[in-house]
Amino acid sequence: MRRWLFFAPVGLFVVLGGVFLSQLLLGRDPSHIPSALVDRPVPEFVLPGVEGRDGPAGFATADLQGSLSIVNVFASWCVPCLAEHPLISGLSEDGYRVFGINHRDKDAEAAAWLRRHGDPYTGVGADRDARISVEWGVTGVPETFIVDAAGVIRYKHVGPLTPQLLEDEFMPRIRALGG
Amino acid sequence: MRRLAVLLLLLWLPAWPAGAVEPDEVLADPALEDRAREISKELRCVVCQNQSIDDSNAEIARDMRLLVRERLVEGDTDDQVVDFMVARYGEYVRFSPTIRFETLPLWFGPPALVLVVVLAIVMVYRAQQNRSAHEGVRPLSAAERARLDALVEKLGGGEKPRSQGDPP
Numbered sequence: 534m535r536r537w538l539f540f541a542p543v544g545l546f547v548v549l550g551g552v553f554l555s556q557l558l559l560g561r562d563p564s565h566i567p568s569a570l571v572d573r574p575v576p577e578f579v580l581p582g583v584e585g586r587d588g589p590a591g592f593a594t595a596d597l598q599g600s601l602s603i604v605n606v607f608a609s610w611c612v613p614c615l616a617e618h619p620l621i622s623g624l625s626e627d628g629y630r631v632f633g634i635n636h637r638d639k640d641a642e643a644a645a646w647l648r649r650h651g652d653p654y655t656g657v658g659a660d661r662d663a664r665i666s667v668e669w670g671v672t673g674v675p676e677t678f679i680v681d682a683a684g685v686i687r688y689k690h691v692g693p694l695t696p697q698l699l700e701d702e703f704m705p706r707i708r709a710l711g712g
Numbered sequence: 713m714r715r716l717a718v719l720l721l722l723l724w725l726p727a728w729p730a731g732a733v734e735p736d737e738v739l740a741d742p743a744l745e746d747r748a749r750e751i752s753k754e755l756r757c758v759v760c761q762n763q764s765i766d767d768s769n770a771e772i773a774r775d776m777r778l779l780v781r782e783r784l785v786e787g788d789t790d791d792q793v794v795d796f797m798v799a800r801y802g803e804y805v806r807f808s809p810t811i812r813f814e815t816l817p818l819w820f821g822p823p824a825l826v827l828v829v830v831l832a833i834v835m836v837y838r839a840q841q842n843r844s845a846h847e848g849v850r851p852l853s854a855a856e857r858a859r860l861d862a863l864v865e866k867l868g869g870g871e872k873p874r875s876q877g878d879p880p
Contacts, residue, residue, distance in 0.1 A: 663772070669800075
């Protein structure tokens with residue numbers, strides 16, 4: 534009994550140290566929030582188009598059915614969005630349907646941004662007050678979703694895409710979904 | 713006295729709960745607004761981790777506050793509003809998560825830890841008491857008894873030793 538008590542602090546230290554070490558080594562980001570919407574149908578919404586943008590108008594829930602699509606939440610004022618833009622454009626060039634939710638932006642500025650940096654989107658919805666972004670559980674820009682042909686959200690990434698992320702996380706999922 | 717009162721008032725003022733709710737968000741119906749404030753205090757701002765949307769100045773917190781009010785105006789109950797947010801942002805948005813298997817450690821971890829500590833203290837205390845109780849009644853050995861007798865003899869044959877306060 535006494536011996537057990539003597540070693541208790543050491544045991545406690547080893548257990549706590551193990552917990553901290555595993556948290557440290559796993560490299561889990563504590564600010565990452567698991568999405569509640571993965572494996573759920575996309576929310577009901579209708580988004581108007583961005584005024585001044587050439588091409589088709591906005592998009593709605595029905596547009597995300599029939600074939601696989603990628604939904605990218607972006608804004609002209611968002612620098613990481615610009616950084617990931619070539620990758621989004623690349624997905625579009627590879628033949629995937631990419632929709633954009635223009636998050637809390639001014640239409641004129643969004644249209645100018647798309648003219649300047651290229652417009653890979655099949656449809657862009659203007660979410661001026663971020664009301665629909667909340668429906669999508671968006672916490673900030675950029676965010677990118679993979680939506681399967683049945684209109685179910687299969688994957689969500691918070692933050693800008695990187696070539697490595699695209700290769701390791703996105704493409705395997707897209708291929709598995711037959712996109 | 714008046715100074716003290718002023719000082720106390722000044723110390724207390726910053727502690728007054730100052731929400732981030734802006735005047736243009738406030739509902740006309742005070743009863744609904746009260747409910748909105750109560751719900752807002754229970755919802756976590758999803759980009760600031762440890763602030764409620766009632767406290768946070770983040771834009772998304774404002775959007776969520778407005779949405780809470782929008783749902784209330786449409787006639788949702790408090791629970792429906794919270795469920796609406798949980799459906800979009802997950803269990804994470806609740807400051808007091810529902811009791812489920814995954815949330816058991818959250819709810820019962822801290823009390824269990826306190827219980828363990830209290831038990832440990834009681835055990836150590838008992839062990840110590842046991843030890844001192846045994847040691848307290850241990851009779852003097854023959855050698856100790858002899859030494860004590862010798863000392864008493866030397867001091868004056870059982871006479872009470874004078875203490876310093878006594879008159880000579």
